[in-house]
Structures are given as structure tokens and as C-alpha cells.
Amino acid sequence: MSKVTSIIEELVTPITDELNLELVDIEFVKEGRDWFLRIYVDTPVGGIDILQCAQVSERLSLVLDEKDPIEQNYYLEVSSPGAERPLKKESDFEKAVGKFIFVKTYEPIKDMKEFQGYLRAYTEQSLEVEIRIKTRKVTVQIEKEKVAQARLAIDFSDKQI
Structure with a gap:
């Protein structure tokens, strides 16, 4: 800050x-x-x-x-922060469990730096995000210190536009 x-x-x-x-x-x-x-x-x-x-x-x-x-x-x-409000505080992450989020990391995790998926679990040390890679669902563990940006996101994958 x-x-x-x-x-x-x-x-x-x-x-x-x-x-x-x-x-x-x-x-x-x-x-x-x-x-x-x-x-x-x-x-x-x-x-x-x-x-x-x-x-x-x-x-x-x-x-x-x-x-x-x-x-x-x-x-x-x-x-208003809008529908894609940033996740900054501990309480933001806690309220976002079960919701679709976007996370950008400082360094690659599993050869990726950007993740979109459902926040399945959160602790002070890490996030557990369920992402989709082609047709498979994969859970990625992201250390909190590696998070450059996190925000709520809108999931368009199951909707017809």
C-alpha cells in the first residue's frame, strides 16, 4: 500500500x-x-x-x-467495486469460498500465471482453486504470498451468449 x-x-x-x-x-x-x-x-x-x-x-x-x-x-x-470486485482482505477471500474467481500470480504455478475457477478452500497461507483444463477439473494450490491479484469473476463457461 x-x-x-x-x-x-x-x-x-x-x-x-x-x-x-x-x-x-x-x-x-x-x-x-x-x-x-x-x-x-x-x-x-x-x-x-x-x-x-x-x-x-x-x-x-x-x-x-x-x-x-x-x-x-x-x-x-x-x-461500487462491481461484479468483479477485488479480493484483498482475509474476509474477502473467506466470503469468496465457493465462488468463481480470477487469480494472477507473481510466478508460474504448473506453468501458468493466471487461473480462473472456483475457490474451494482458503487459509491464511493458501488458496485452493478448481480450474478447468479442457474437459478436466483440476485443483491448484496457490500460496497466498504468490498472489499478485485476485478478484471475483463471472463464469461464462456454462452459459450461452
Whole structure:
């Protein structure tokens, strides 16, 4: 986590807690010439709506104007993490057991660095993901320290498009 995202997490957490929302992720990224501060929030049940995002945005804007923790100009965006929400915290992984996920690793495991499949088990040390290789289902053990990125995914394999 960068210094900016750590500072922003400290500033936004009281707001999300007060509104009974879950802080999912924070990004501070440069795209082209512009910087973007993206805050992803959700509700424990039922999903978030645009009014809740607006509440977080308005309250956080006031705090950011007062504290001014970021030197450069940036755009603030507050939104839902969407259907393919990132898995970052222990609780994210625990809730994702049984769900279809995407995992990218820092180094190859079984000659692969990207896995899509069902998260069958999770511990603090590893993930167990059931993937499909052609017509076979294979379970892959992935050490948590090797995970570069993980998120929920949409399984289109059994659906007709």
C-alpha cells in the first residue's frame, strides 16, 4: 500500500464506518496526464447505490479539502467495486469460498500465471482453486504470498451468449 492510499484509508474509514459501508479498495493512479483517487465501497448485503457513493464522495471531499494530504491535482471517484470486485482482505477471500474467481500470480504455478475457477478452500497461507483444463477439473494450490491479484469473476463457461 502506498503512502497516499494509507493516508486516505485513515481519512475515509470513519466515513464508511459511520455510513455502515465496507471500504473495499483505494487506488491512486496516473492515467495519461491526470491523477485519479478511486475509492471503492460496498454494503455488507444487497449492494451499494449511487446515493451512498455520493454521500461518501461529499464527506470525503470536505475532509480532503481540510487536510490536503495530496500535493498534485487529482479527480476523486467513489464507486461500487462491481461484479468483479477485488479480493484483498482475509474476509474477502473467506466470503469468496465457493465462488468463481480470477487469480494472477507473481510466478508460474504448473506453468501458468493466471487461473480462473472456483475457490474451494482458503487459509491464511493458501488458496485452493478448481480450474478447468479442457474437459478436466483440476485443483491448484496457490500460496497466498504468490498472489499478485485476485478478484471475483463471472463464469461464462456454462452459459450461452
